[in-house]
Structures are given as structure tokens and as C-alpha cells.
Amino acid sequence: MSLALKLAYRNLMGAKLRTWLNVFVLSLSFVVIIWQKGILNGWDQQARRDTINWEIGGGQYWQGDYDPYDPFALEGSHARLSVATERAIAEGKLTPILISQATMYPEGRIQNILLKGIDPNQKIIELPSWELISENGDIPAMIGKRNAKNNHLKMGDYVTIRWRDANGTFDAVEVKIVHIFKSNVATLDMGVLWIPLQKHQKMMQMDGEATILVTDQKIGFGGSIVGWEFKDHYLLLTEIREMIEMKSVGGYVFFVILMSLAMLAIFDTQVLSIFRRQKEIGTHIALGMTQKQVIVLFTVEGAAHSVLAAILAGIYGFPLLAYQASVGWAMPGSTDDFGMTIAETIFPAYSIGLVLGTTLIVLITTTIVSYLPTRRISKMKPTDAIRGKIQ
Amino acid sequence: MNNSALIHITDLVKTFPMGKREFTALKDINLSFSAGEFSGIVGPSGSGKTTLLNIIGTLDVPTKGDARVIGRSVSDLNSKDAADLRNKHLGFIFQTYNLLQVYTVFENVELPLLLLKIPSEKRREMVLQSLEWVGLTDKIKSRPAQLSGGECQRVSIARAMVKSPQIVLADEPTANLDAKNSHTILQTMENLNRELNTTFIFATHDEKVIQYLRRKISLEDGQVVRDETIKG
Numbered sequence: 215m216s217l218a219l220k221l222a223y224r225n226l227m228g229a230k231l232r233t234w235l236n237v238f239v240l241s242l243s244f245v246v247i248i249w250q251k252g253i254l255n256g257w258d259q260q261a262r263r264d265t266i267n268w269e270i271g272g273g274q275y276w277q278g279d280y281d282p283y284d285p286f287a288l289e290g291s292h293a294r295l296s297v298a299t300e301r302a303i304a305e306g307k308l309t310p311i312l313i314s315q316a317t318m319y320p321e322g323r324i325q326n327i328l329l330k331g332i333d334p335n336q337k338i339i340e341l342p343s344w345e346l347i348s349e350n351g352d353i354p355a356m357i358g359k360r361n362a363k364n365n366h367l368k369m370g371d372y373v374t375i376r377w378r379d380a381n382g383t384f385d386a387v388e389v390k391i392v393h394i395f396k397s398n399v400a401t402l403d404m405g406v407l408w409i410p411l412q413k414h415q416k417m418m419q420m421d422g423e424a425t426i427l428v429t430d431q432k433i434g435f436g437g438s439i440v441g442w443e444f445k446d447h448y449l450l451l452t453e454i455r456e457m458i459e460m461k462s463v464g465g466y467v468f469f470v471i472l473m474s475l476a477m478l479a480i481f482d483t484q485v486l487s488i489f490r491r492q493k494e495i496g497t498h499i500a501l502g503m504t505q506k507q508v509i510v511l512f513t514v515e516g517a518a519h520s521v522l523a524a525i526l527a528g529i530y531g532f533p534l535l536a537y538q539a540s541v542g543w544a545m546p547g548s549t550d551d552f553g554m555t556i557a558e559t560i561f562p563a564y565s566i567g568l569v570l571g572t573t574l575i576v577l578i579t580t581t582i583v584s585y586l587p588t589r590r591i592s593k594m595k596p597t598d599a600i601r602g603k604i605q
Numbered sequence: 606m607n608n609s610a611l612i613h614i615t616d617l618v619k620t621f622p623m624g625k626r627e628f629t630a631l632k633d634i635n636l637s638f639s640a641g642e643f644s645g646i647v648g649p650s651g652s653g654k655t656t657l658l659n660i661i662g663t664l665d666v667p668t669k670g671d672a673r674v675i676g677r678s679v680s681d682l683n684s685k686d687a688a689d690l691r692n693k694h695l696g697f698i699f700q701t702y703n704l705l706q707v708y709t710v711f712e713n714v715e716l717p718l719l720l721l722k723i724p725s726e727k728r729r730e731m732v733l734q735s736l737e738w739v740g741l742t743d744k745i746k747s748r749p750a751q752l753s754g755g756e757c758q759r760v761s762i763a764r765a766m767v768k769s770p771q772i773v774l775a776d777e778p779t780a781n782l783d784a785k786n787s788h789t790i791l792q793t794m795e796n797l798n799r800e801l802n803t804t805f806i807f808a809t810h811d812e813k814v815i816q817y818l819r820r821k822i823s824l825e826d827g828q829v830v831r832d833e834t835i836k837g
Contacts, residue, residue, distance in 0.1 A: 217719055217720065217722075224712060229707055493701070500664060501692070501764075502692025596665075597665050
């Protein structure tokens with residue numbers, strides 16, 4: 215094998231431009247594949263982090279009947295908090311959120327919303343609930359930037375909301391938009407109006423009740439609450455996970471296209487080599503190499519492209535990817551409206567596993583693609599090969 | 606059977622398929638070559654010279670009969686053993702030189718030694734010695750494309766001789782060379798034959814080569830028609 219490596223190196227260096235063109239194409243594949251996977255990883259990590267920090271904390275307890283995908287279930291999915299739960303809330307281990315359906319009338323238009331009541335003093339999630347502390351008679355409300363944009367609402371605006379309380383009675387009130395927050399977590403923003411928990415409980419005739427309880431990431435809660443079900447990160451991050459998996463499938467298609475292009479170049483070079491270098495193959499055999507050794511030599515030569523490509527990719531790709539990781543990739547403004555958790559700027563996350571894994575995949579694929587055409591050598595007649603006779 | 610013979614060929618027949626029929630390239634060949642011979646297989650194109658040389662060089666096998674090279678029957682060798690025999694005991698010189706274009710002169714001559722796994726220091730010494738035999742020590746960094754035809758063939762000789770093989774097989778070595786270069790090449794090979802006692806076997810129809818031979822084996826239609834010693 216060391217002989218094959220030595221001769222392959224000589225052949226590659228001797229082939230000059232042909233080698234470097236292939237190596238460059240392959241190195242581009244390395245860099246783009248790593249970059250693209252890094253972006254997905256970065257997005258995944260940021261989306262998980264933002265969702266945990268802003269929405270789900272250390273996990274959530276859902277009232278037994280609560281189903282976020284069934285708006286009809288909302289009416290009955292609330293329960294009074296026990297003394298022990300109230301104590302945990304006071305200790306900062308939990309924060310309750312009451313969720314109900316309502317209608318908002320911005321500029322006279324009807325807009326269905328989810329009304330969410332949150333304790334303005336909570337510190338468990340990063341949602342700026344403290345903005346809901348009000349000292350005058352207005353009912354303070356806050357909405358996300360996307361919601362504000364869609365409904366033409368700005369800070370200081372009053373908007374009418376109408377709801378049906380626990381007894382089925384319709385009521386309406388004007389709330390004042392005291393804050394418009396910016397969050398990467400779209401589910402906190404789109405179609406949601408946040409008001410103080412106690413106001414919400416009073417409006418709904420549901421004193422001391424909540425729909426979900428968010429646990430603190432650091433302290434946690436750990437116990438079980440009768441009538442409530444704990445939902446862990448795995449379940450609560452399902453949507454993000456599925457979205458990233460879906461994006462990853464798209465990424466794999468991109469990966470396959472990119473690899474195919476690079477492998478086509480290698481395959482083409484190998485096939486051409488077998489035809490154009492028949493005399494060389496014959497000479498190697500005459501000098502004492504077996505056909506198997508020549509196959510190994512040509513395969514190593516083809517596979518060595520990926521080693522050189524990895525080195526070249528390291529030379530120009532490392533600073534390029536490091537720069538990208540530091541400045542990030544700014545998402546276009548319209549991504550805000552996509553309804554998914556995505557930051558304004560995605561910072562790619564590269565891991566050793568990603569780099570090594572990509573290198574290994576490219577190396578194995580290149581070796582296989584390099585080997586396939588060389589099998590023809592075993593069918594060559596050395597006497598014809600020496601004369602360069604096309605076989 | 607001559608026991609001291611390096612090569613011993615007995616009743617050798619070689620046929621090739623030609624469509625539904627067979628073409629007999631060599632018929633009933635019986636020959637022996639001893640150490641230190643400077644012989645040539647001569648004859649017109651298609652007489653079977655190259656086929657015979659290929660069989661002696663273990664690149665091909667007889668259809669019938671036997672060819673023993675350095676005590677080994679060519680028909681019995683598997684590809685690994687045949688490669689081993691070529692690697693250790695045989696040198697080849699081709700009509701079109703067959704130098705590797707991307708290698709330097711030094712690297713071309715070094716190649717057989719790499720296959721023999723000779724250490725680098727020793728390898729360098731042997732390559733330089735071989736290039737000195739053919740008078741090309743000043744061209745070690747040149748590539749074949751930068752050399753004349755005569756120089757290329759001298760590199761080819763150096764490559765064949767570098768491992769001091771027992772037998773060198775030269776197929777039309779002067780076919781692409783002018784008269785002056787042909788004589789230079791032949792003189793070089795004759796000197797090496799005398800100095801190192803290497804057996805040289807040529808396949809040729811070139812009169813310039815024939816005048817250097819000490820033994821001339823004439824082939825016609827795949828059969829030996831004459832086997833004569835020309836010089837003492």
C-alpha cells in the first residue's frame with residue numbers, strides 16, 4: 215500500500231492541472247456540504263435554545279384536557295392550582311399560563327386570537343412579561359412583532375377584544391398595547407395576545423386557574439401534579455425536530471447532487487485514465503506489478519483526490535467557515551412570516567463529528583467511484599496494454 | 606535439454622482466436638538461451654517475434670509446449686509469481702520506450718527498484734549507476750517530453766538494467782531511432798552485456814541491430830527457420 219501511495223502521489227503531482235481541477239471541485243463539495251450542514255445545525259441549536267428560553271423552560275405541565283392542536287378543547291382545559299402548586303409557583307419553580315380563545319378587532323377587523331395570561335413577575339421564561347405591570351386602570355397587553363405588523367398595531371394603541379367566560383357569557387373590553395416584543399419563536403407571537411394572568415383569570419371567571427405550567431430550567435420541579443401531565447423537551451420540541459429533519463432531507467438531496475458532480479469528475483478522470491494510460495498499465499505489469507497492484511494504484515490515485523481536496527478545503531474553507539460562523543448568515547426579512555422558529559441571523563455550528571463524518575463519507579465515496587472503472591484493468595491483456603492497444 | 610540454459614523452450618505452440626478460426630502465431634519452437642547471450646529473434650512483421658518475446662517475458666503463456674524461464678515453467682506461474690519473476694529477473698526495452706511521462710528520468714529508472722522495496726539510499730545509488738551506464742546523469746530531473754528519442758531509449762535501457770536482471774528483452778529497440786542513435790544504443794547494450802553478463806534477447810528486423818548480434822534466430826510464419834551463431 216505504501217508503494218501505491220507513493221506512486222499515486224507522483225502520478226497526481228505529475229498530472230498537474232488535471233489533478234488540481236478535480237481536487238478543487240471536490241474541495242468545493244467539502245466546504246459547501248460542511249457549510250450547509252453547519253447552517254442546519256446552527257439553526258437547530260438556536261431554535262431549540264430560543265424555544266426553551268422563551269416558551270417551554272424546563273418542560274411544561276399541561277392540564278389533562280389541553281391539546282394545543284384542538285381549539286375546541288381550550289374551553290375545558292383549565293384547572294384550579296393546588297396549594298402545593300401555588301407554593302412551587304411562589305418558589306419560582308413554576309409559572310402558570312392561562313390560555314383561552316378570543317376575538318380581537320384591530321381597525322374594526324375581526325381577528326381570532328389566543329389570549330394568554332402570564333404572571334408579569336415571572337422569571338422562568340424570557341418573554342418580557344414585566345412589561346405587563348400596570349399601575350393605571352388600563353388592561354395592559356403585549357403582542358409580538360409579526361402580530362403587530364399583520365394587524366397594524368403599534369405601542370399605545372387600544373384594541374377591543376371579545377371573549378366568552380367560564381359561564382359562556384360574552385364580554386368585551388379594550389386593552390392597551392404596552393409592548394411589542396421581538397422573538398424568534400413564532401408560536402409566542404402569531405395570533406397571540408398576552409395579558410396579565412390575574413386580569414385574564416378575572417375576565418374568564420377562572421380565579422386561581424391555569425392551562426399550562428412552565429417549569430424553571432435550572433431549579434426544575436420534579437414532582438407530579440394530579441390532573442396535569444408533564445411534557446418534556448423531546449415532546450415539546452417535536453415540531454422543531456421534524457422541521458429540521460425535513461430540511462435535512464432537502465440538505466441530503468443537495469448533498470447528493472453536489473457529491474454526484476464531484477464524483478462524476480473523478481469517475482470521468484478514472485475512466486479516461488484507464489483508456490489513455492493503457493501503455494502505462496502495461497509497463498507497470500512488465501516491470502513486475504500484478505494487475506491487482508495496478509488496480510490498487512489507480513484506486514488509491516483516485517481516492518487520493520479526496521485527501522488532497524480535504525487539505526485544500528482546510529486551507530481556504532477553514533477561514534471562510536470560521537468567518538461565517540462569527541458573522542452568521544442574515545435571514546431575509548420575509549422569513550419572519552414563515553411561522554417557524556428562526557433567528558434573524560443564523561450562526562452555523564460546526565462540530566468535529568460533522569467535519570470528520572463529511573470527510574469520511576467523501577473519502578469512501580471517492581474510493582468506490584475510483585475503484586469501479588479500474589476493474590477493467592483485470593480484463594486487460596498485458597501484451598496489448600504495453601502497446602497501448604485499445605481494449 | 607541444456608541444464609545451464611536460462612531459458613528453455615520445448616515444442617512451443619501459440620495460437621490466437623481469429624473469429625471462429627485460430628491463428629497459429631508460433632509453431633513447434635525449440636530453443637535455449639544461456640547466460641550472457643546477445644541474441645536476436647529476427648524476421649518480418651507477423652512472424653511471431655513479439656509473441657515469443659512476450660512468452661519469454663511471462664506476459665503471455667504458450668498454448669502448447671513449455672517455456673521455462675530461470676527454471677520456472679511460464680504456464681505454471683500464477684499472475685503473482687509471474688510478476689515476481691519479471692520484477693526480479695527480467696528487464697524490458699520497448700520500441701516506443703514506454704516511459705511514464707509524468708515522472709522524471711530518475712523516477713522512471715527508480716520505478717523497478719520501488720517494486721523491489723529497495724531502501725532509498727541504495728535505490729539512489731543504483732539509479733545513478735544505471736544512468737551512468739547510459740550516460741544520462743545530467744538529465745535526472747528531465748521529463749521524457751524534454752528528451753530526444755535516443756535519450757528516451759537510453760532511459761529505457763537504464764530502467765531495464767537498474768536491477769541488474771539476468772535477462773533483458775528488447776522489442777524493436779531501434780525502430781524509432783536514427784542510425785546514429787541506434788548505434789549508440791546498441792553499443793551501450795553490448796557493453797552492458799559484456800560487463801554484467803546479462804542475457805539480451807532482441808526481437809527485430811532492423812539490420813543495424815542484426816549486425817551486433819552474436820546469435821540470430823530467424824522466424825518465418827511462426828517457425829524457426831535458422832538458428833545461427835554470427836560472432837564468437
